[in-house]
Amino acid sequence: MRADKKTKALAKQLFKLSLVNGAVSPEQVGGVLGYIEKNVSRHALALLKLYHRAIATELAKSNAVVEHAGPISDGTLRLIEDTMTRKYKRPVAATARPNAKLLAGLRVRVGSDVYESSVSGQLAALSSAV
Numbered sequence: 001m002r003a004d005k006k007t008k009a010l011a012k013q014l015f016k017l018s019l020v021n022g023a024v025s026p027e028q029v030g031g032v033l034g035y036i037e038k039n040v041s042r043h044a045l046a047l048l049k050l051y052h053r054a055i056a057t058e059l060a061k062s063n064a065v066v067e068h069a070g071p072i073s074d075g076t077l078r079l080i081e082d083t084m085t086r087k088y089k090r091p092v093a094a095t096a097r098p099n100a101k102l103l104a105g106l107r108v109r110v111g112s113d114v115y116e117s118s119v120s121g122q123l124a125a126l127s128s129a130v
Helices: 005-017 026-039 044-060 074-088 119-129
Strands: 063-068 093-098 106-110 113-116
Touching: 005 026, 005 044, 026 044, 063 074, 074 093, 074 106
Parallel strands: 063 093
Antiparallel strands: 063 106, 106 113
């Protein structure tokens, strides 16, 4: 089901209403969902999908997923949080996720940005260059 222009515009407006000081507000999101439930019947599913995608994308911008091969210390996670918070000029929380496919090093994902300094990433770059 494709959304028409009006549905896309409404989803964008509702997303903007969900932000307070540039961050997603759970209270505002609850209000928006209540509005959709009571007032929007036509294209409600398409509207909810667009709204969900916008909220999920915004929330991902405030979370750094740190993939690691071996153990990682809390100090390293805090350092990554501080660095990403300064870089993006907004609070960024780091969460660790083990990844057995990494040989060594780290892969950090903030929203759609990926920072990689892993051995497997370097080997993949070398093999694609040959």
